[in-house]
Amino acid sequence: MTVNEAIGLLGLETLNLSDGDRPIEGGYTGDLLSWVMGRAQSGDAWVTIMTNINVVAVAQLTDVACVIIAEGAEIGGDVIARAASQGINLLRGGKTAWEMISALSDKI
Amino acid sequence: MSEDTVRFHFDVDGENFTSAGEASVQVKKLLRQLGIAPDVIRRVGIAMYEGEINMVIHANGGDADVLVDNDKITIILADTGPGIANIELAMQEGYSTAPDKIRSLGFGAGMGLPNMKRYTDDMKIESEVGKGTTVTMVVNIA
Numbered sequence: 001m002t003v004n005e006a007i008g009l010l011g012l013e014t015l016n017l018s019d020g021d022r023p024i025e026g027g028y029t030g031d032l033l034s035w036v037m038g039r040a041q042s043g044d045a046w047v048t049i050m051t052n053i054n055v056v057a058v059a060q061l062t063d064v065a066c067v068i069i070a071e072g073a074e075i076g077g078d079v080i081a082r083a084a085s086q087g088i089n090l091l092r093g094g095k096t097a098w099e100m101i102s103a104l105s106d107k108i
Numbered sequence: 109m110s111e112d113t114v115r116f117h118f119d120v121d122g123e124n125f126t127s128a129g130e131a132s133v134q135v136k137k138l139l140r141q142l143g144i145a146p147d148v149i150r151r152v153g154i155a156m157y158e159g160e161i162n163m164v165i166h167a168n169g170g171d172a173d174v175l176v177d178n179d180k181i182t183i184i185l186a187d188t189g190p191g192i193a194n195i196e197l198a199m200q201e202g203y204s205t206a207p208d209k210i211r212s213l214g215f216g217a218g219m220g221l222p223n224m225k226r227y228t229d230d231m232k233i234e235s236e237v238g239k240g241t242t243v244t245m246v247v248n249i250a
């Protein structure tokens with residue numbers, strides 16, 4: 001499934017969409033950044049409630065397909081701007097990480 | 109270092125926590141321009157990011173050098189911070205001295221050094237308490 005399809009499936013808010021056609025090949029959820037660095041795979045949807053600016057660099061370096069902020073967590077405009085300048089797909093929804101990952105895993 | 113080594117240098121700012129990781133993101137872009145394979149770039153980027161963040165969090169910044177040769181990429185991170193008293197302990201998964209303020213940003217899982225080891229083909233830590241730490245990592249280009 002593509003990032004665009006995930007947006008539709010989960011009813012996500014698009015904070016920044018640089019490549020909606022990028023395929024999602026798997027998923028990872030976690031908020032501790034060096035766990036994510038060590039475990040997330042290229043092409044994953046990364047679901048997290050962590051929203052500070054460092055999330056953008058982690059997404060960039062792990063090469064995840066998109067970052068999905070769960071539970072409607074607050075996010076700063078500076079973080080959204082950084083995601084846009086780095087070409088990171090940044091999405092947000094009200095569901096929990098569990099609900100998001102289980103809905104995605106049915107389709108991947 | 110051979111004649112056609114490409115070298116990048118970055119000053120890693122220890123004060124500016126919000127831009128932490130900038131050098132690693134920059135290196136990723138430069139390596140892409142050099143036509144390096146994506147999986148090699150990914151390993152270099154992750155290992156360098158963890159080391160760069162460690163310099164920011166634990167050592168108030170430092171110097172980052174990346175040397176690109178035909179057969180390998182070498183990352184040298186040098187700081188004049190507090191040093192690491194027990195390197196074996198620091199290398200263990202879960203060991204961290206990160207303060208609460210830093211943990212609230214998602215750091216401090218004690219996974220950075222293990223990640224650096226895992227994603228590189230060679231890693232060497234030289235450290236002296238009160239003087240600083242130099243981490244040298246090599247990723248081979250297959």
Ligand SMILES: Nc1ncnc2c1ncn2[C@@H]1O[C@H](COP(=O)(O)OP(=O)(O)OP(=O)(O)O)[C@@H](O)[C@H]1O
Nearest residue numbers: 034162166167198204205215216217218219220221
């Ligand atoms: N450059 C450094 N200077 C001084 N101490 C360091 C340095 N790098 C690492 N350390 C010490 O080694 C410990 C383990 O480092 P490691 O990167 O594995 O975990 P962390 O930085 O605490 O957390 P994480 O990387 O998971 O966010 C640190 O908590 C710190 O005590």
Ligand SMILES: [Mg+2]
Nearest residue numbers: 158162220221
């Ligand atoms: Mg670390």
